[in-house]
Amino acid sequence: MAFMIAQRAFIKLYLITMVEQHRGYGYQMLEELRQQFKSHGYAPPQSEIYRALHELVQEGVLYRTKQLKGNDPRVDFQEIVLYHFTADGAEKAKLYKQQVKQDLDRCLGILHKAVNDNYG
Amino acid sequence: MAFMIAQRAFIKLYLITMVEQHRGYGYQMLEELRQQFKSHGYAPPQSEIYRALHELVQEGVLYRTKQLKGNDPRVDFQEIVLYHFTADGAEKAKLYKQQVKQDLDRCLGILHKAVNDNYG
DNA sequence: TCATGAACATAGTGTTCATTA
């Protein structure tokens, strides 16, 4: 029984949701998460985003396609990696999200309890 | 910037509160915490309780006294270690608790955001 | 600088082991 949810699982959750909304590639998702969590005092490290993406591919949830970032190859040669659900990826993702939800609720319970027990 | 609160800090918080209420020794606090968090799917490991207590002593928050558990030394030779606040321990503990409170709130914010962002 | 990836290093943790006023 672990204490808190792992950062990896937390990031995977967000990545899945982002892929559901067909949003972006690794670096972009990283920047967006950093932006979103900046005010929460949390900046997900770059390595974790890529590791999480690789794991989701490994687990058969996502597959990758490559693409040039700009639409004019004469000016923009930057290659990016896009992620999509595999045939059964959406289903797997759904199950995964359910598990993570359980864990999030568990963690919230623990933290709320701690606030109640130790303050006020 | 860390992701979630460390287990160590979390346990220290509880230990401080328990010492405030002059409750118990290491093993007893361990059992009580396990009892309390059982339904939350969390069982703090024994090593963490002792490590946390040692750190609090190291940091000058607590000091130790030893005592036989039973009141009749002829039947009960079990020695236990009791913890008390040092001269400035209470003050230090208060500051520490404030810091942990901040971190708990930060974590709660992150987790709540995750629930909002990824479900519903 | 953007974008991806891997290598490396380490802290925090979980598991076992040791000891016994």
Added chain:
DNA sequence: TAATGAACACTATGTTCATGA
């Protein structure tokens, strides 16, 4: 078994480096 403590092992993570459509 209760109680304390330490040793050991490991995994998740953070940092740094490498590369380039």
